[in-house]
Amino acid sequence: MHALLLPIGSTGDVLPFVAVGRALRARGHDVTVGANPHFAGLIERAGLDFAAVGDADEYDAMCGSPKLMDRLHGFRFVMDFVSTLIRPIYELAAGLRSWSRIRSPMARASPKSGSACARRRSCCRRRSCARPTAG
Numbered sequence: 001m002h003a004l005l006l007p008i009g010s011t012g013d014v015l016p017f018v019a020v021g022r023a024l025r026a027r028g029h030d031v032t033v034g035a036n037p038h039f040a041g042l043i044e045r046a047g048l049d050f051a052a053v054g055d056a057d058e059y060d061a062m063c064g065s066p067k068l069m070d071r072l073h074g075f076r077f078v079m080d081f082v083s084t085l086i087r088p089i090y091e092l093a094a095g096l097r098s099w100s101r102i103r104s105p106m107a108r109a110s111p112k113s114g115s116a117c118a119r120r121r122s123c124c125r126r127r128s129c130a131r132p133t134a135g
């Protein structure tokens with residue numbers, strides 16, 4: 001399996017994803033962490049593959065702005081920044097999706113293959129079909 005982890009935020013958001021990535025890597029999985037280049041060194045020192053999402057200078061400017069901690073407008077300020085990351089994250093995920101190793105177990109599950117359907121039909125609720133498993 002190849003996991004794509006996409007933490008958006010500060011160090012407190014990125015570190016848990018690095019821990020999960022290290023655990024996955026220790027179990028033999030490939031892991032790519034898509035994050036702001038500000039965190040590239042941290043991610044690479046953890047032995048994980050890094051993919052840039054966003055711009056380090058813009059991230060540093062946002063973190064240094066007094067608007068960040070503004071009680072009335074801080075949340076909107078952060079969400080405006082995060083909204084600029086939607087397209088780069090989509091493009092990263094779409095590019096990696098073409099790799100044959102990256103598949104969602106639920107995306108390939110079907111009743112005919114013996115796996116649970118993704119729509120959770122009544123047979124799934126009765127457990128008369130197989131439950132989904134990690135691929």
